[in-house]
Amino acid sequence: MEALVAIALGLLTAAGIYLMLRLRTFPVIVGLTLLSYAVNVFIFAVGRLVTNAPPIYVDATTPYTDPLPQALVLTAIVISFGMTAVIVMMALGSFLEAGHDKVEMTDDTAGESK
Amino acid sequence: MMGHWIISPIVLPAMMGAFIVLFMRHDLVLQRIFSLAATAILVLITGSLLVSASHNPPEIYLLGNWPAPFGIVLMLDRLSAMMVFLTALLAVLVQLYAIGTNWDARGRHFHALFQFQLMGIGGAFLTGDAFNLFVFFEVLLIASYGLMIHGGGKDRLRAGVQYIAFNLVGSSLFLIALASIYSVTGTLNIADLAVKAQVLPEGDSALFRVAAIMLMLVFAIKGALVPLQFWLPGTYANAPGPVAALFAVMTKIGAYAMIRFGVMVLPPTTPATGTMIADLLLPTAIVTLAVGAIGVLGASTLGRLAAFAAIASMGTAFLAISAFTPASTAAALYYMVHSTFAGAALFLIVDLVTERRANDGLRRALPPIAQSGLIAGLFMASAIATAGMPPLSGFLGKLLVMDALRDQAALVWTVILVSSFLIVLGFARAGSVVFWKAHGSAPLEPPSHDRQTLGFVSVFALLGMLVIMTVFAGPIMNWLEQTAAHLHDPAAYIAANKLPEVK
Structure with missing residues (x-):
């Protein structure tokens, strides 16, 4: 199972980084989303992967899974979800204002036309 | 001892932000009164926190009364008290400026977002939990996204998208x-x-080193260290003037976190990380300072000039941090406080100029602006402060940094002195284009403009802070040296957490 999770994480991260380096806003946002999925799975995995064990510590001999990363990942999911919503709205706004969704800014357009 | 007051710099802005959105979203006058009153109260509260923290050992606040390390805790120590006080002081002045120049009327929810921003910054400084630090980073970022695009406009929105993407x-x-x-x-x-x-067991140290470096990278993004500074010029140059001035404290959060983790948690004596962080920080800080200075010299607009000056000041601050001695940490703290006020004043003055000139390009001279003489004087004063020339506190700050880095005098002193010279040149060029050459093409009467007295009061108050820092440099440095000593010997901070004994 460790290998499966690791491969999935690697694929998600690689795809996310590739998309993030594109020059259009939409792929960049999709890339950021994929990266945040990868991060969430990673946080989940740092509590060590255990199957069929409750997230409750009884004593040292009973198997249990660490509950704290699960709490952390919940927070991280909520935050990344909110942030994605913000960037989608902002990208839409800038697309409607500028008429295109290119990421890069040139020096001439920044500043002089303010 | 402050008890429940410790959480008030987070709760007060949070409640006030929500209150403003819910009950007075259509009434700007009410928003101004309540928001300004809340920030003024925040100054008083954080001021008393500062007094308490300088007389008492670090104090813990247990959220939900769960004991550390299981619950999330807030920690009030000298450093965090100083930073929240600095934030509140800056916020009240910036808010006066925004009201005086009507910036807050150019879009909706300025004051609500401003309060949420203060909540995030206060939380980031006060928290004693690394994951909670992440949460407050996100709170302050999401408010800063809203503030950054306040007033709208194509360039601002596009710069905003880049800023968000970088921070995500x-x-x-x-x-x-x-x-x-x-x-x-x-x-x-x-x-x-x-x-x-x-x-740490030896087998874990490799993974821990990687994690520590990634953590420092995050703080380097926040503190705009080269090569992670790309978000700053576009963001600061395109953000509304008062917002950019408030953001002057945001880069300091990166430096604060770097001090908190680099000095207190992972000092160079840590077996797992050793001097790795210091070794990496020194060259990057030098390059940051150089990039900032060259950027100031080559900036095409006033906004970018101020932004690159901010990068250069972060370079100087990180240079001081990178030595990881008590003296250098104290110097770094002094320089951080100075550059917060100096940077904020500069951004406000740039905004005053840009509003009157209707163009902030530096490529050609334009007719003189309204109130040209007064604004030119203020620009001169802030240039002196930013470049680090006497008599303002920038000079003392750089002197302290250089004194603390005596060991690497040949390299570090050269970089600081040459970059200061470049910054002086850059400011002289900008000032002469904007204020002097303007008179070559002078019409008979400069265009009239609102006097904006309150805006000028705010700028004068920010410059007044620099004068205070210069005059009282001795007592302030004494206090900062004790703060730095506490950071380098965190026994009291750790004891306040009452951690359970490791079996």
Whole structure:
């Protein structure tokens, strides 16, 4: 199972980084989303992967899974979800204002036309 | 002892922000009164926190009354008290400026977002838990996204998208770093980390080193260290003037976190990380300072000039941090406080000029602006402060940094002195284009403009802070030296957490 999770994480991260380096806003946002999925799975995995064990510590001999990363990942999911919503709205706004969704800014357009 | 007051710098802005959105969203006058009153109260509260923290050992605040390291804790020590006080002081002046120049009327929800921004910054300074630090980073970022595009406009929105994208990557990196640290140490409480990092089993040290570097990368993004500074010029140059001035404290959050983790949790004596952080920080800080200075010299607009000056000041601050001695940490803190006020004043003055000139390009001279003489004088004063010339506190700050870095005098002194010279040149060029050459093409009467008295009061008050820092440099440095000593010997900070004995 460790290998499966690791491969999935690697694929998600690689795809996310590739998309993030594109020059259009939409792929960049999709890339950021994929990266945040990868991060969430990673946080989940740092509590060590255990199957069929409750997230409750009884004593040292009973198997249990660490509950704290699960709490952390919940927070991280909520935050990344909110942030994605913000960037989608902002990208839409800038697309409607500028008429295109290119990421890069040139020096001439920044500043002089303010 | 402050008890429940410790959480008030977070609760007060949070409640006030929500209150403004819910009950007075259509009435700007009410918004101004309540928001300004809340920020003024915040100054008083944080001021008393500062007094309490300088007379007492670090104090803990247990959220939900769960003991550390299991619950999330807030920590009030000298450094965090100083930073929240600095934030509140800056915020009240910036808010006066926004009201005086009607910036807050150019879009909706300025005051609500401003309060949420203060909540995030206050939380980031006060928290004693690394994951909670991430949460407050996100709070202050999401408010800053709203503030950054306040007033709208094509360039501002596009710069905003870049700013968010950059910070989302930073947040992902932060989470990866925190998760790796948790997987190694099993804790995210800062005091507990400071204990456990010293006694890490040898087998875990490689993973811990990677995690530490990723954590420092995140703080480097926040503090705009080269090569992670790309978000700053576009963001600061395109943000509304008062917002850019408030953002002057945001880069300091990166420096604050770097001090908190680099000095307290992972000092160069840590077996797992050793001097790795210091070794990497010194060259990057030097390059940051150089890039900032060259950027000031070559800036095409006034906004970018101020932004690159901010990068250069962060370079100087990180240069001081990179030595990791008590003297250098104290110098770094002094310089950080100075550059917060100096940077904010500069951004406000740039905004005054840009509003009157209707163009902030530096390529050609334009007719003189209204109130040209007064604004030119203020620009001169802020240029002196930013470049680090006597008699203002920038000079003392750079002197302290250079004194603390005596060991590497040949390299560091050269870089600081040459970059200061470049910054002086850059400001002289900008000032002469904007204020002197303007008279060559002078019409008979400069265009009239609102006097904006309140805006000028705010700028004068910010410059007044620099004068205070210069006149009282001795007592302030004494206080900062004690603060730095506490950071380098965090026994009291750790003891305040009452961690359970390790079996």
